[in-house]
Amino acid sequence: MTILILIAKVLLAITVIVLALYGLRHYIFAFSRLALRKPRDMMELTGFVMPRTSVLVPMHNEEAVAADVLQALVECDYDWDRLEILAINDRSQDRTGEIIDEYAAKYRIVKAIHRSNGKGGKGAALQLATNQASGEILLMFDADYVPGPSMVKQLVAPFCDPQVGAVMGRVVPHNTGTTLLAALLGLERAAGYQIGQQARYNLGLAPQFGGTVGGVRASALKAVGGWDPKSLTEDTDLTFRLIARGWKVAYVNRAECYEEVPESWEVRRRQIARWAIGHTDCLHRLWTSVLRSKFLSLAEKLDASFVLACYWTAPILVMGWLASLFLFFSPEKHVAATLSVALAFAGYQIFGNQATFFELGTAALLDGKARSVLLIPLNLFNFFASTAAITRALARYYFGKIFGSRGPRWQKTKRYRENGNGNHFRNGNGNGNGNGNGGSKGPFSQGPNGLYTYNTP
Amino acid sequence: MVVRIQLSYGPSGRPVRWKGSPRRVFIYPHRSVRFLRIATPRILLAVLTAGAILAFLVINNAELLAAHQRICQVLLELMGIPLRGVLNVDLFPGLAQAPVADAPVMMLEQAPGRFAILFGAAVTILTVVFQRVLLARGFVVFLGTLLAVTAVVTAVRPSIQFGTVEFSQIWLRGEMLVWLLLPCFSAFAFMLIHPVGILPVAWTMLLEGFSFCWSAVRLAFCLAVLHFTGILFIPLLWFALGILADMVYLMVFYSVVVYWSARKSWGVRAQ
Numbered sequence: 139m140t141i142l143i144l145i146a147k148v149l150l151a152i153t154v155i156v157l158a159l160y161g162l163r164h165y166i167f168a169f170s171r172l173a174l175r176k177p178r179d180m181m182e183l184t185g186f187v188m189p190r191t192s193v194l195v196p197m198h199n200e201e202a203v204a205a206d207v208l209q210a211l212v213e214c215d216y217d218w219d220r221l222e223i224l225a226i227n228d229r230s231q232d233r234t235g236e237i238i239d240e241y242a243a244k245y246r247i248v249k250a251i252h253r254s255n256g257k258g259g260k261g262a263a264l265q266l267a268t269n270q271a272s273g274e275i276l277l278m279f280d281a282d283y284v285p286g287p288s289m290v291k292q293l294v295a296p297f298c299d300p301q302v303g304a305v306m307g308r309v310v311p312h313n314t315g316t317t318l319l320a321a322l323l324g325l326e327r328a329a330g331y332q333i334g335q336q337a338r339y340n341l342g343l344a345p346q347f348g349g350t351v352g353g354v355r356a357s358a359l360k361a362v363g364g365w366d367p368k369s370l371t372e373d374t375d376l377t378f379r380l381i382a383r384g385w386k387v388a389y390v391n392r393a394e395c396y397e398e399v400p401e402s403w404e405v406r407r408r409q410i411a412r413w414a415i416g417h418t419d420c421l422h423r424l425w426t427s428v429l430r431s432k433f434l435s436l437a438e439k440l441d442a443s444f445v446l447a448c449y450w451t452a453p454i455l456v457m458g459w460l461a462s463l464f465l466f467f468s469p470e471k472h473v474a475a476t477l478s479v480a481l482a483f484a485g486y487q488i489f490g491n492q493a494t495f496f497e498l499g500t501a502a503l504l505d506g507k508a509r510s511v512l513l514i515p516l517n518l519f520n521f522f523a524s525t526a527a528i529t530r531a532l533a534r535y536y537f538g539k540i541f542g543s544r545g546p547r548w549q550k551t552k553r554y555r556e557n558g559n560g561n562h563f564r565n566g567n568g569n570g571n572g573n574g575n576g577g578s579k580g581p582f583s584q585g586p587n588g589l590y591t592y593n594t595p
Numbered sequence: 596m597v598v599r600i601q602l603s604y605g606p607s608g609r610p611v612r613w614k615g616s617p618r619r620v621f622i623y624p625h626r627s628v629r630f631l632r633i634a635t636p637r638i639l640l641a642v643l644t645a646g647a648i649l650a651f652l653v654i655n656n657a658e659l660l661a662a663h664q665r666i667c668q669v670l671l672e673l674m675g676i677p678l679r680g681v682l683n684v685d686l687f688p689g690l691a692q693a694p695v696a697d698a699p700v701m702m703l704e705q706a707p708g709r710f711a712i713l714f715g716a717a718v719t720i721l722t723v724v725f726q727r728v729l730l731a732r733g734f735v736v737f738l739g740t741l742l743a744v745t746a747v748v749t750a751v752r753p754s755i756q757f758g759t760v761e762f763s764q765i766w767l768r769g770e771m772l773v774w775l776l777l778p779c780f781s782a783f784a785f786m787l788i789h790p791v792g793i794l795p796v797a798w799t800m801l802l803e804g805f806s807f808c809w810s811a812v813r814l815a816f817c818l819a820v821l822h823f824t825g826i827l828f829i830p831l832l833w834f835a836l837g838i839l840a841d842m843v844y845l846m847v848f849y850s851v852v853v854y855w856s857a858r859k860s861w862g863v864r865a866q
Binding site: 169171173308319336391392394402459466471472495496500502503504505507511512513519521523524525526 | 755
């Protein structure tokens with residue numbers, strides 16, 4: 139019994155330390171972002187010649203949204219002589235291929251790539267398109283995104299710094315008014331981008347390239363070995379291979395693009411499980427190279443380790459909670475460790491998956507989202523659901539690694555938009571966020587409640 | 596022509612309300628470049644507020660714990676729970692002993708049938724909630740695990756059951772830590788984000804007062820449950836109604852303060 143109590147105390151101590159470190163990191167980010175000194179805005183540079191750019195749009199059964207994204211891209215204000223749009227039909231079984239062919243026939247900058255066999259997944263599709271791309275810069279958009287007219291310029295501008303290997307823009311959910319889950323995920327995304335990504339950029343750490351609403355320098359991509367078709371999170375994989383080789387990742391907070399977040403818990407569970415497994419797989423493959431990199435400072439290595447191991451926090455939390463439960467029934471129930479883990483357990487992650495509640499609040503404050511911030515207490519449910527989903531996914535992942543079962547397969551996240559035909563953009567009401575940022579536009583307008591509404595044609 | 600503009604607020608060095616002219620003083624910044632200036636006086640005010648509340652707690656801890664006990668005892672008496680008396684227990688070194696209520700509790704050996712019925716009813720309720728409320732599934736699994744573990748452990752080792760004195764001691768240790776940590780957290784969190792000078796001080800004090808009173812109410816409820824149903828629901832209440840509930844009201848206060856702050860900081864049109 140004494141040994142078991144000792145083990146429980148050690149597990150509790152580990153849990154408290156790990157969660158406290160993660161919590162501290164997020165508070166540093168929130169304070170840093172709160173006291174932002176304006177970072178360099180590459181869009182203000184003059185004399186920079188915009189390079190030839192290829193925009194890659196992988197699509198797998200995206201007939202509902204394919205026309206929208208392609209129409210938005212051909213309407214962007216980038217010089218057409220320096221732009222190509224590679225629309226990739228990745229083994230689609232619906233009308234995606236036809237839509238792409240229509241656009242390729244209509245606009246000279248659109249090139250259709252049809253992929254009918256090979257390994258599934260976004261990484262494999264991107265690799266195929268990269269081989270055919272002629273641009274010095276490769277931008278990526280998922281098919282359900284709606285880039286604004288200035289988006290390509292905003293994302294290309296930071297590449298004037300030759301050290302920059304990848305650029306990331308801000309992703310803003312547009313369907314936050316549909317369900318409670320979508321609203322909670324809207325808060326979480328805001329914290330992740332408005333606070334986490336921007337603070338990391340300001341502090342000289344590495345923001346994460348997210349695989350969409352972002353870009354990569356073709357030469358940098360080639361130097362690190364291209365896309366990894368086996369990875370479930372090819373974006374995380376590429377980010378850490380780039381920074382380990384000395385490339386910088388830039389973040390452009392003003393380059394806002396709208397996305398759909400899961401509206402149901404089942405879709406959310408699958409999405410976060412995929413992220414957790416892909417991310418943790420990157421941890422196993424890339425952690426050593428990040429730690430050994432001679433290009434990264436100690437702070438960068440430390441932060442990169444935190445990012446790579448972020449999904450471990452869920453099983454660690456469960457472990458600490460079970461240990462505290464054990465202590466509660468032991469003769470040592472009065473030990474303050476029980477209290478401290480409960481505090482850490484409650485205090486850190488409980489109101490956001492990868493963001494503390496302080497981060498959520500700060501992001502909502504800076505975004506001016508007064509009403510949505512009142513939902514923060516309800517994030518409790520999101521926390522329990524996410525923790526369970528991540529723990530289960532990682533248990534399956536490690537079980538598969540130990541017993542050699544087949545690895546998880548890439549799964550497309552469900553789309554909620556329907557009947558896209560490319561005409562939405564001509565009906566657009568302003569710039570989408572009411573702030574004249576030249577970011578995403580078109581189908582979204584802002585209602586009096588501060589939420590964005592999708593305008594059906 | 597000179598236009599005089601009277602600024603009524605200067606949060607973060609930026610005026611947000613003005614009188615005297617319909618013309619806007621400034622164009623609110625785009626959200627990608629917004630920030631709040633964390634001025635030194637604001638940090639000093641946070642330190643002073645937190646320090647004052649902490650000093651009050653430490654100096655008056657005996658009186659506060661006695662008041663906590665009185666609230667709890669009144670509520671127990673209102674619920675018709677007979678008390679055997681009030682005992683003093685140790686909490687932390689350096690702090691006064693805390694008076695806690697001593698009441699009889701239901702033991703498994705006395706009423707195993709009642710124990711089984713309560714367990715079955717709780718499992719049924721949790722199952723129904725699990726099936727019908729998707730939102731709460733994760734939370735229900737958390738509660739169900741606590742309930743199942745408690746039932747198994749109590750059945751296997753009945754000696755782990757404890758009374759109201761021991762539970763109050765565990766409760767007060769946790770709450771004492773919360774009361775000591777809350778001012779530090781809330782003073783800084785509220786002070787740094789709220790543009791209106793003295794209001795965050797009021798919010799901080801209100802939160803501390805609420806925390807104290809709400810703790811007594813929750814403890815009384817837990818002791819009543821312990822009296823009527825034994826230990827079966829106690830871990831569930833400790834983990835769900837204890838520190839977790841503290842975090843919930845903290846979140847509620849925090850979100851309300853941010854709500855006010857967001858409205859004040861950038862103006863209605865920026866939202």
